[in-house]
Amino acid sequence: MALPPAVRRPASLVALAALPVVVLGCFFVLPVSGMVARGFFPDGELDAGAVLEVLTRSRTGRVVWFTVWSAGVATAVSVLLGLPAAYALHGLEFPLRRTVRALLLVPFVLPTVVVGVAFRQLLGESGPLGFLGLDGTPVAIVAGLVFFNAAVVIRAVGASWESLDSRPAEAAAALGASPAQVFRTVTLPTLRPAIVSAASVVFLFCATSFGVVLTLGGTRYSSVETEIYLLTTDLLDLPGAAALSLVQLTAVVALLAVAARLRASADPSVVRVPSRPRRPARADLPQLAMTALLLALVAAPVVTLVAGSLRVGDSWSLGNYRALDSVGDQQALVVPVTDALVTSLRTAVDATWMSLLLGLLVALAVTRRSRSRAERRIRTVLDGFFMLPLGVSAATLGFGFLITLDRPPLDLRDSALLVPVAQALVALPLVVRTLVPVLDGIDDRQRQAAASLGAGPLRTLLTVDVPVLWRPLLAASGFAFAASLGEFGATAFLARDESATLPVVIFRLIGHPGAMNYGMALAASVVLAATTAAVMLAVERLRVPSLGAL
Amino acid sequence: MSLSLSGVSVDYDGVPAVVDVDLELPAGQVLAVLGPSGSGKSTLLRAVAGLEPARGTIAWAGQDLGGVPTHQRGFALMFQDGQLFGHLTVGRNVGYALRLRKVRGVESRVAELLELVGLAGYADRLPGTLSGGERQRVALARSLAVEPRLLLLDEPLSALDAGLRERLAGELRDILVAAGTTALMVTHDHEEAYTVADRIAVMRDGRLVQSGVIGKVWAAPADPETALFLGYARVLVDDAAQRLLAAAGLPPAAAVAVRRSALTVDPSTAPDGARDLRGVVLSARVTPDQVRLVVGVDGLGELDAVASVGTHPAAGEPVRLVVDRSRLAVIR
Known part of the structure; x- marks a missing residue:
């Protein structure tokens, strides 16, 4: 191989990126554009009027507005609750610090369906907080979103807090600044990029959240994401779904671009010196109290969920768990929950290796040093391209799979790989974002x-x-595995009744009447939560900073 | 067996970094490429290593290296900050290339190399535990391990503090000579270049200004800027040059580069000769070896001069100066 470097370099870039591009083309671009096209060409002819009509409906306006304000409020609350906790958990040294940190991270990876079930259990009429009358209100939805995303703020901001050089703050203190002034004039400006970046990620997660809004909001409160699902499945209004999908895609791409710009403007001259956590002082009490409050807020739904799963009628019992090998009251399910768990695990294994393989190739391709402007541009485009799955409703993706991959040469309706492929694509941005900063950091x-x-x-x-990559790789596989276990939006479309995954089964059990079914849903939720939490706690031990890098 | 560059150019996105460089480096010699920062010298080195796409011909022993990737060139590159592999011990770092080639007796060769760079017994340490100077020695040993056809040194000593840099420069010279290595070194420090190299090449704005054996380049700088960069204190032109050359008994020339020590205060009270330079001391600074003066010389303006430590001419005092012609360089 005596190719000149000018040819060899782009050639190797193409070789690295070929497989991921083809896969994303077949399993993402094709289904999504198929779905959108179905909306624009309902009878084989362009009917943009129908799509435009959707955008002028008053319900569409309400849905978009609800999405924006609920995500905005949830983001603000997440940041306000997350900041003190980030400080306490990453800047202070106290007993059980690492355990508390791991516990607060768990909600982020809990399957959305589980969180929905847990909040209904907590806020429902018979729940411990039922007297507040919050069930089915927007407050419940925002609480659910915060429950999820405070962990993201803690994680992302905490990592920069931990590596902050403490000397500028000391210098300010020596010049007579009070602790509050030091925070306002030195610490906060240095952390601002991390906070802004975390906030934009949280907003994105909130605005595209599916499971939480669907289980807590029902049909009364609908976000763009759940509305797409309802329009597609219940109302069979494809033009409407297509229009909303486009709106969402545009908004998310814009948001991602803004987030990238904000991230790029982070001051690279900030010295990163890991400072030693110090013992809490009296002045740290408010932060510690906020952390305790957050822990309580996070624990409440989980504890209620576990307690609920252990109640049968009015007595404590393991009956709900024993029933997991049945198909529920009135044949609510086609296969027992235990089978669904096995299916979930098997699917997650497949989705994990797929997303790891693709993510690794993508990360390698986009982080190689570019020689020319053209090469750099190709890499930037590729980087953005593989973030797209973040911006597309999982329901759009799932439905797109059904309507485009049903004929040769890509007839995959019966393929066991359909669900894992969809889940791998959903997990792909997470994997890429875990690996890219690490590869970028190599001189x-x-x-x-x-x-x-x-x-x-x-x-x-x-x-x-x-040598630098194996830990982030393990962490990424943990994230991918957890994301796949909890994936609900796309799987809800694609999984067949006899090969349903655990989240799908839980959703079905909630929807079916019968006390036994509800108890089983609680028990299955606990099992699913425990499985994902175990994976995540193992990942947390690897101490790879990510999530905030999205 | 020599490195030869002809018409080598490198662009970064259309901005020329190296322009049309021709250069020869005979086997066994050390060439220092000297230039201010931004002169393209590091880019030239990276092009030789195969890390930058270059136009023109880079050849070793007559064979064009155009399509040969870095790892097949047999040139070892040593970076300014060593770039040791942090997760490997010193011994594994030094033996890295030997293990790649499945050479036998790696351990003993590594011990030998560590001995050569003065770090015997360091094999089991991790790079993180070493000082800056020690890390550079390990990097040097690692580069020398496979007896590269050509050793490329990118500012090998500039990350170190002044005292250590001076000492290591001498050692580097000894090590390169002992190993019989052909080396191409890039530096912005002329003292370092004189200590380590046999030949120098001066670069400015991406172009090669002058190259050759150190003594020759030193004796005849190509232009005033080069003379200043090579360590001459001042360059005189036109009338001032004529007067100084006349005082030194040399034929006239357009310009002359003057070292600080070219003018010495003559303490004798001999009668004035026609060629004598006279002036008034403007400032004086005592150093351990000599007194450094700035003298306002009649018809020449300000010039640097030295006086022996015993004499201490004060500002305002008139002095007579003699010229040491071996410390002048005529620029043609």
Whole structure:
């Protein structure tokens, strides 16, 4: 191979990116555009009027407005609750600190359906907080979103707080600034990029949340994401769904672009020196109290859920768990819950290796040093392209799969890989965002040093990249596994009754009447939550900062 | 067996970084590419290493290296900050390339190299525990391990503090000579270049201004800017140049570069000769070796001069100066 470098470099870029691009093309671009096209061309002819008509409906306006304000309020509350906790958990040293940190991270990966069930259990008429009358109100939805996303703020801001050089703050204190002034004039400005970045990610997650809004809001309160689902499945209004999908895609792409811009303007000259956590002082009491409050807020739904799952009638019992190998009252299910758990695990394994393989190729392709402007532009476009699954309603994706992958050469209706592929695409941005910062952080001259000592490309990868990458890779596989276990939006469309995953089964059990079914849903939720939490706690031990990097 | 560059150019997105460089480096010699920052010298080095796409020909022993990737060139590159692999011990770092080639007796070769760079017994340490100077020595040993055809050194000593840099420069020279290595070094420090190299090449704005054996380049800088960059204190032109050259008994020329020590205060009270330079001391600063003066010389303006430590001419005092012609360089 004596190709000149000018040819070899773009060629290797194309080779690295080929598989992910093809996969994303077949399983993302094709279904989504198929779905959108179905809306625009209802009878084979362009009917943009129908789509435009959707946008002028008063319900559409209400849905969009609800999405924006509920996500905005949830983001603000998440940041307000998350900041003190981020400080306490990453800047202070106290007993059980790491345990509390891990516990507060768990909600982020709890399956959305589980969170929905837990909040209904907590706020419902018979629940411990039923007297507040919040069930089915927007307050419940916002609470559910905050429950999820406070963890993101803690994680992202905490990581920068931990690595903040403490000397500027000390210098300010020596110049006579009070702790509050130090915070306002030194600490906060340095943390601002991390806070803004975390807030934009949280807003994105809130605005596209599916499971929480669907289970807590029903049909009264609908976000763009759930509205797409309702229009598609219940009302069979494809033009409406297509129009909303486009609105959502545009909004999310714009949001991602803004977030990227904000992230890029973070001051690179900030010195990152891991400072030693210090013992709490009296002045830290408010922060510790806020952390305790947040812990209580997070614990309440989970504890209610676990307690509820252990009640049969008016007595404590494991009956709900024993019933998990049945199909529920009045044949609510086609297969027992235990089978669904096995299906979930098996699907998650497949989705994990797929998203890891694709994510690794993408991360390698976009982080190689660019030689020319054209090459750099290709990499930026690729980077953005693989973030797209974040911006598309999982319901759109799922429905798109059904209507486009049903004929040769891509007839996958009966393929066991359909669900894992969809889940892998949903998890892909998470994997890419976990790996890219790590690869970006490697000094390219390390690779050049290896090459100049005679190491070929593969050998260089083994010497320089792999030693740094294996922990983030393990972490990414944990994230992908957890995301796949909890994935509901796309799976709800694609999973067949006999091969339903756990979240789908839980949703079905809630919808079916019968006390036994509800008890089983609670028990299954606990099992699912415990499985994902176990995976996430293992990942937390690897101490890879990510999530905030999205 | 020599490196030869002809018409080598490198662009960054259309901005030229290296322009049309021709250069020869015979085997066994050390060439220092000297230039201010931004002169394109590091880019030239990276092009030789195969890390930058270059136009023109880069050849080793007559063979064009155009399509040969970095790892197959057999050139070892040593970075300014070493770029040791942090997760490997010193021994594994030094033996890295040997293990790649499945050479036998890696351990003993590594011990030998660590001995050579003065770090015997460091094999089991991790790079993180070493000082800056020690890390650079390890990086050097790692680069030397496979007896590269050509060793490329990118500002190998500039990350170190002044005292250590001076000492290591001498050691680097000894190590390169002992190993018989052909080396191409990039630096912005002329003292470092003189200490380590046999030949120098001066670059400015991406172009090669002058190259050759150190003594020759030093004796005849190509232009005033080069003379200043090579360490000459001042460059005189036109009338001032004529007067100084006449005082030194040299034929006239357009310009002359003057070292600080070219003018010495003559403490004798001999009668004035026609060629003598006279002036008034403007300022004086005592150093351990000599007194450094700035003298306002009649018809020449301000010039640097030295006086022996015993004499201490004060500002305002008239002095007579003699010219040491070996410390002048005529620029043609």
